[in-house]
Amino acid sequence: MTASPDDFRLTPEAVKVLAHPLRSRLLGALRRGGPATATTLANALGTNTGATSYHLRKLESVGLVTDTGDGAGKQRLWRAATSSHSWERTELAHDEDAATALGWLERDYLRLFSTEFGHWLDVAESWPDEWQDATGMGDTWVTVNPEQLRALRAELDELFARYHDAAPGPGARRMTFWHAMYPLEADDVPGQAGADRTVDDTADDSTGGTTREDRS
Numbered sequence: 001m002t003a004s005p006d007d008f009r010l011t012p013e014a015v016k017v018l019a020h021p022l023r024s025r026l027l028g029a030l031r032r033g034g035p036a037t038a039t040t041l042a043n044a045l046g047t048n049t050g051a052t053s054y055h056l057r058k059l060e061s062v063g064l065v066t067d068t069g070d071g072a073g074k075q076r077l078w079r080a081a082t083s084s085h086s087w088e089r090t091e092l093a094h095d096e097d098a099a100t101a102l103g104w105l106e107r108d109y110l111r112l113f114s115t116e117f118g119h120w121l122d123v124a125e126s127w128p129d130e131w132q133d134a135t136g137m138g139d140t141w142v143t144v145n146p147e148q149l150r151a152l153r154a155e156l157d158e159l160f161a162r163y164h165d166a167a168p169g170p171g172a173r174r175m176t177f178w179h180a181m182y183p184l185e186a187d188d189v190p191g192q193a194g195a196d197r198t199v200d201d202t203a204d205d206s207t208g209g210t211t212r213e214d215r216s
Contacts, residue, residue, distance in 0.1 A: 008085040012098035014062040015087065019101035022047060023055045024108055027064055027080060035068050035079040113178050135175075141184050149181060 010018070018024060025045055030036060033044075042052040056078050059065040063081055071077035092098040117137070124132055144152065160177065 006083045008064060008082040010085055010087040010092070010102075011062070012092055012095040014064060014085075015092060015098050015105060016101045017058050017062045018064060018085075019105045019108075020055065020058075021108070022051065023059055024105065026052065026055055027059060028112075030065060030078060030080040031083060035070070035077050037071060037075045037077055039075065041078075116176070117178075131173075153181065 008014070018027065022045070026041060029041055029044060036044075038053040038056055039049050041056075042049045045052070053076075056065055056076075060067065060078075064085070065078050066081045068077045068079050087102065089099075089102065092102050120135070124135070142152070156179065
């Protein structure tokens with residue numbers, strides 16, 4: 001992922017701290033809802049204040065959250081240190097524990113997407129027609145090499161940044177965009193016997209499926 005100025009690049013230490021069910025949820029809650037105390041977060045997430053405070057301090061220890069200094073008395077007011085975080089798999093691969101933590105974290109995000117998008121499907125019909133028609137899901141595929149794929153990711157990041165920085169229009173609501181890039185033929189690992197076929201070599205492998213579905 002192309003990092004924005006307000007992005008936290010996960011270190012081996014940070015990913016090992018973040019790969020925890022409550023810590024991941026705490027960071028997400030602070031990014032979505034803004035600064036909050038441990039008590040407020042505990043109530044929102046259905047846990048206890050002591051455990052919440054402990055895990056917030058763990059996140060603070062690696063720079064993912066910070067104390068605003070605006071809390072009253074012993075109630076510390078916490079905020080997310082950045083609006084996003086990113087990682088490069090190969091930067092973490094040399095640390096076995098970090099690689100394992102990243103694997104858990106990525107699958108946790110997959111579970112989160114399934115939960116959140118599933119909830120949207122449950123309530124979508126209650127939204128006005130214009131919102132139902134504007135939202136949706138889709139997929140497409142492209143044939144690129146690693147350099148081209150990185151360029152594509154950078155262009156997408158720039159596009160989202162432009163909308164993120166733009167003034168909201170009338171009636172605007174926050175939208176979330178999940179995207180994942182992975183090989184269409186994930187079992188054809190480059191360098192393995194029979195895997196390094198060219199685009200022309202695979203031209204006859206078409207299943208006749210659609211290349212894009214804008215909305216389901």
